[in-house]
Amino acid sequence: MKLCNKNNFILGFILAVCCFLNTLSAQNLDSKIDPLIRNEIKDPNGPGAAFLIAKKGEILYQKSFGKANIELNVDLGSEFVFQLGSMTKQFTAIAILMLEEQGKLKTHDLVSKYILDYPSGDKITLHHLLTHTSGIKDFTKMKSLRDIAQKEMSPKMMVDFFKNEPVDFAPGEKFDYNNSGYILLGHIIELVSGETYEDFIEKNIFQKIGMNQSCFATDRQIISKRAYGYQKKESGYVNKTVINYSVPFSSGALMSTLNDMLKWQNALNTNQLISAETAKKAFSKYKLNNGEEFKYGYGWHIRDINGIATREHGGSIFGYKTMGVYVPSLDVYVLGFTNCDCISPTQLTQDIAKLVLETEAKN
Structure with a gap:
């Protein structure tokens, strides 16, 4: 009995030390990261940003800055829902x-x-569409986009909008980031599955892994904890430009939260949606027709920070900008969301990821 008590004391002591070290580590992280963010988010009464850092699926840092709703003076919280833009x-x-x-x-x-x-x-193959090497016209670069931006468009109508435009290059000849390719992919998902894109994503991804605050974007329905989107003009902040989300569709029309996106990353890591072998397709670099390698997989940029491999992607849509950086070797995930397209989290998220990697290297 005495031995058990002694073992319990030792175990308790070890756990207490670990908790203390984790708290100390979190405090050190806060002291380094908070100033970086506050240097960018300078107006506490304007739109803001929310950031998350996780390691091995556990949150190390999660904070928000600024307002979720300027008119109502509502502070932004980490649980608020943002437009994802191209992270879709x-x-x-x-x-x-x-x-x-x-x-x-x-x-x-x-x-x-x-x-x-x-x-x-x-x-043109689906691979060309997935890797932005199809050469088809990006509809976001078409001047006539303003004519349909607020119209309800079916996926077929969207495809018809750009399909007869002259191609920019032959399939596989170049890498050129392209939203039209992902509209086509969304249309094909509907044709093959027999479901709407919205329903397919909701049933097969969101519901399956518990992304309960994620959905296809809407300005009409009530979204609990919505972070309202803003833009900045010479006169000051204004509400974001209204668009119909059937236009960005499968290239940029989903909404989510920091915590839901962590569930997404964890589900990918644990092969809850696709096998590890299939996932390699998404996270591999590919080559152009001439053999030149480019740094994009399927839905992710395949990059590095100081030689350490990363998977990254950002998003931008009226009123919002987003960025995510994942470091596979350390299972570190860094996310940054803003509710004004006047504030870009891209460089900031990359800088935070770099800081975390440097901290990890010292430990």
């Missing part, structure tokens, strides 16, 4: 790979297999 592409890419595992499509399939009348569809 991660979900579209994984949905394609899920359908491939189900035997419903293949990434080397030609677009013409699913959309018979698509120009050059007999030369």
Whole structure:
């Protein structure tokens, strides 16, 4: 009995020391990161930002700055819902790979297999769309976009909007970031699954891994804890420009929170949605027709920080900007969301990730 008590005392002491060290580490992280963020988010009464750092699925740092709603003077919290913008592409890419595992499509399939009348569809593969190497016209660069920005568009209408535009280059010839490719992928997800893109993502991803605060974007429905989006003009802050989210669709129309996005990253790490073998497709670099390698997989930029491999992606849509950096070797995830497109979290999130890596190297 005395031995048990002694062992319990030792165990308790070790746990207490660990808790103390974790608290000390968190405090050190706060003292280094808070000044970086406050240097960018200078107006406490304006739109703000929310940041999260996690290691091995556990949150090390989570803070928010500024206002979620300027008119009502509501402070921004870490649980607030933001527009993801192009971080949506991660979900579209994984949905394609899920359908491939189900035997419903293949990434080397030609677009013409699913959309018979698509120009050059007999030369463009789903792989080209996923990797931004298709050469098709990016609809966000078309001047006529303003004519449809507030209209309800079906996926077919969106595809028809840009499909007859001249191509910029032959498939596989160049890497050129392209939103139209991911609209096509969303349309193909609907054709192959027999479900709307919104329903497919909701049922097969959000519900499956408990992303309960994530959804297809809407300005009409009530969204609990919505971070309102703003833009900055010469006269000051204004409410974001209104668009219909059927336009960005599967290239940029999802909403989420920091915590839900951590669930997303954890689900990818533990192969809850696709196998580890299939996931390699998303997280690999690829080559152009001439053999030149480019740093993009399926829905993620494949980069590095000081030689340490990272998977990164940002997003930008009226009123919001987002950025995520994941370091596979250390299982470190850094996220930054802002509710004004006048504040970019991209460099800040990368700088925070770099700081975390430098701290890890010293420990």
